[in-house]
Amino acid sequence: MAFGAMKPCDSCKELWKVYPIRLPEDLVEAVRRARRFIDAGVIEWVDDEHSRRNLGLVPFDRVTEEGPFGDIISYDFRCRHCGRKFLLIAETYHGRGGRWEPAA
Secondary structure, X not given: OOOOOOOOOOOOHHHOOOEEEOOHHHHXXXXXXXXXXXXXXXXXXXXXXXXXXXXXXXXXXXXXXXXOOOOEEEEEEEEOOOOOEEEEEEEOOOOOEEEEEEOO
């Protein structure tokens, strides 16, 4: 699948931003946003089982607004229309934040 010049398609263009995660509420909103776009059929969670197990991550399809959140959150997503990739990462143990961002 060709990705073009790093531009999002009309389906995922709303996600083509960096959303900083500085507070627990920001993380909850990022999870809500990802879930909304998954439910709408725009993106899908890309399960890298090997990395997930090494990091001790809960599968994203089991994460809710209330958690469970591990010490580290690192989830990959892909636009179902253009293949563009997105990343949700956060370090929750020390509360140093994280972000939702288009993946390079």
